[in-house]
Amino acid sequence: MKKNSGEQVKKSRYGRVSTKRKFDEECDNSLGRKTVIISTKKNKSKLPVSSVSSPASTSNNVHSNTRNNKVNEFNIGDIVWAKPGKYPVWPGIVISDPNFNIHYKEENNVTMLHIYYCNDAYKRNWIRINQIFEFVGKDSMLREFPKLTTHVTRSKIKSKWNRAVDEATYLTMINREDRIKAFFSNTFLHNIEMTNNAQNKKPSIEQSENDQLSAIYNQQPAIENQQATIENLPSTSCNLQINTNLFDDDFKQNITNHEVQYLNYKKEHPRVLIPELCRLFYLNGWVTGTGGGISIKYENHIYIAPSGVQKERIQPEDLFVQDIHGVDVELPPPEKNFSKSQCTPIFMCSYTLRDAGAVIHIHSLEVVKLCLLSPGKDIRINDLEIIKGIYNEEKGKYYDNDEEVVIPIIENSKYERDLVGTFKLALRKYPMTSAVIVRNHGMYVWGKDWQSAKTQCECYDYAFKVMIFKKLNRL
Numbered sequence: 001m002k003k004n005s006g007e008q009v010k011k012s013r014y015g016r017v018s019t020k021r022k023f024d025e026e027c028d029n030s031l032g033r034k035t036v037i038i039s040t041k042k043n044k045s046k047l048p049v050s051s052v053s054s055p056a057s058t059s060n061n062v063h064s065n066t067r068n069n070k071v072n073e074f075n076i077g078d079i080v081w082a083k084p085g086k087y088p089v090w091p092g093i094v095i096s097d098p099n100f101n102i103h104y105k106e107e108n109n110v111t112m113l114h115i116y117y118c119n120d121a122y123k124r125n126w127i128r129i130n131q132i133f134e135f136v137g138k139d140s141m142l143r144e145f146p147k148l149t150t151h152v153t154r155s156k157i158k159s160k161w162n163r164a165v166d167e168a169t170y171l172t173m174i175n176r177e178d179r180i181k182a183f184f185s186n187t188f189l190h191n192i193e194m195t196n197n198a199q200n201k202k203p204s205i206e207q208s209e210n211d212q213l214s215a216i217y218n219q220q221p222a223i224e225n226q227q228a229t230i231e232n233l234p235s236t237s238c239n240l241q242i243n244t245n246l247f248d249d250d251f252k253q254n255i256t257n258h259e260v261q262y263l264n265y266k267k268e269h270p271r272v273l274i275p276e277l278c279r280l281f282y283l284n285g286w287v288t289g290t291g292g293g294i295s296i297k298y299e300n301h302i303y304i305a306p307s308g309v310q311k312e313r314i315q316p317e318d319l320f321v322q323d324i325h326g327v328d329v330e331l332p333p334p335e336k337n338f339s340k341s342q343c344t345p346i347f348m349c350s351y352t353l354r355d356a357g358a359v360i361h362i363h364s365l366e367v368v369k370l371c372l373l374s375p376g377k378d379i380r381i382n383d384l385e386i387i388k389g390i391y392n393e394e395k396g397k398y399y400d401n402d403e404e405v406v407i408p409i410i411e412n413s414k415y416e417r418d419l420v421g422t423f424k425l426a427l428r429k430y431p432m433t434s435a436v437i438v439r440n441h442g443m444y445v446w447g448k449d450w451q452s453a454k455t456q457c458e459c460y461d462y463a464f465k466v467m468i469f470k471k472l473n474r475l
Contacts, residue, residue: 074113076103077176079135079168082115082127088148088161091135091168092117093183095124104129116183118171119164135172138165270296270303271316273450277360278305282312286362286457292442295347296358296450301329302351306338324351342416346423346444353427354393354434356446358453363442366464371409371439373471378430379437381405381463389459391447394432407433407460412441435460 074080078094092115096103103114111129116122142148171179267273277294281287293305304320305311320340321330326348332338341347343361350356370379381387382404390399399405408426413419419438426436434456435445445460447453469475 074104074129074132075176077180079172079179080113080115080132081135081141082117082125083131084117084125084127088157089141089145090117090120090161091164093168093171093180095180095183097124097126117164118167118183119160135168137169137172270298271319274303274305274319275314275316277450277454278311278314281360281362284461286364286461287311288363291363292361293341293343294358294360294450294453295341295343297351297356300324302347304341304344304347306332307341308339343444345417345420349420349423349427350444350446353424354446355448356453357448358450359444359446360453360457361442361444362457364461364464366461366468367437367443368440369468370464370471371437373468374409376409378409379407379467381407381467384463384466386459386462386466389455391434391452391456392432393434405463406430407435407437407443409437409439412438 074094076094076096080092080094081089082092083089094103094113095116097114105112105114105126107126112126113129113132114124115127115132116124171182174182273296274294278287281292281294286292290308290310292311293307295302295304297303300323302322302324304322305314306318306320309318318332318336318338319330320328320332320338322328322340343359346361347359350359383401385401387399387403387405388401390405391397392399392403408430410419410422410426423436423444426433434447435443437443443460445453445457447456
């Protein structure tokens with residue numbers, strides 16, 4: 001005799017009751033969701049369908065979303081419990097999707113929130129709002145869902161889940177701004193006792209997987225003596241230690257002390273672009289150590305990379321912001337004790353005299369080599385297709401491949417601020433140029449925007465390599 005459909009759903013194929021299904025149903029019921037079994041004649045399959053809860057239960061749900069105005073009672077920085085698919089309820093934090101700069105959305109008439117999971121290598125996901133509820137702590141959670149203990153204990157992720165809960169609990173003890181700062185500060189928060197016990201025991205399967213993951217992260221350049229600090233955090237009842245970890249490539253360049261604002265920046269914002277471009281220039285060999293830099297004009301403000309900072313390590317909050325008259329608008333955090341780029345006076349010449357949108361200063365090895373081979377006052381490039389990517393400031397168009405590009409060379413000085421006079425003379429004498437070479441030092445290149453300036457840098461670098469080859473081979 002056939003069993004009823006309800007029993008058939010709850011039983012496993014071995015005939016015993018599934019603890020996981022019982023817990024899932026228990027969780028679903030607490031979230032105001034019920035399961036309906038629909039039989040289809042075609043394939044006679046049973047499909048669980050989530051339906052909207054009754055008006056009475058909906059009114060009791062404090063995290064409701066109004067469909068008309070799409071107002072969401074969850075805010076960025078809130079710590080929550082989330083039920084991600086087949087996994088147990090997991091703690092996470094509400095943060096904007098870095099690709100769309102929103103933290104909630106409507107999809108198929110269902111409201112969804114964007115969640116970063118605690119202690120899970122900064123994995124993130126869009127979760128239905130009826131699968132998310134306020135984080136109330138581990139004990140309260142286990143009292144409300146007693147089956148959760150069995151669900152987590154039988155899985156291989158018990159240690160990972162416990163650490164995620166510890167991290168979430170710690171984050172709830174601090175205000176929202178510091179909370180997001182702590183979550184994205186290159187640290188995981190672990191209980192010291194748990195860590196010591198793990199070291200004294202034989203590594204588990206999960207620990208081996210974590211070691212492999214850590215090894216992948218540590219393939220990136222090591223950070224010596226780097227200890228992320230979070231100021232003014234309240235003391236807690238448990239001892240916590242902060243272990244430095246590296247993010248994956250996507251997040252290492254996106255996480256700073258201004259996480260909330262940063263995640264809402266457009267991809268074209270200078271606080272996003274300048275650190276990204278400095279890393280690229282470092283890889284290209286255009287900047288070395290703390291030398292070189294870039295500045296971008298954005299909404300009538302000038303964003304400038306700091307001086308004395310490893311260019312591949314610049315963070316969004318490290319930038320200086322000033323107006324066109326040189327008045328500071330925003331400064332880096334005072335504890336970093338940064339100074340504005342020494343290139344700033346030259347940058348400003350390009351902005352005021354050439355109406356530039358971005359200026360790049362590089363210390364390219366090719367530039368220095370070409371200066372040593374060219375004792376004259378300028379460098380002339382012709383008969384190369386690549387010059388079609390270089391802009392003629394005087395004619396207001398890009399060069400044709402049958403034209404000649406002329407770049408002035410000015411002599412170097414002890415301090416870059418002393419170059420302003422000769423730099424201005426070069427701009428007046430060579431009205432067509434979009435670059436000025438500083439002998440045995442480097443080069444300044446500008447354009448109407450950062451794309452133009454970067455493209456011209458690449459074209460100049462290519463052309464200089466060809467010219468060096470021709471000079472060395474007397475071609």
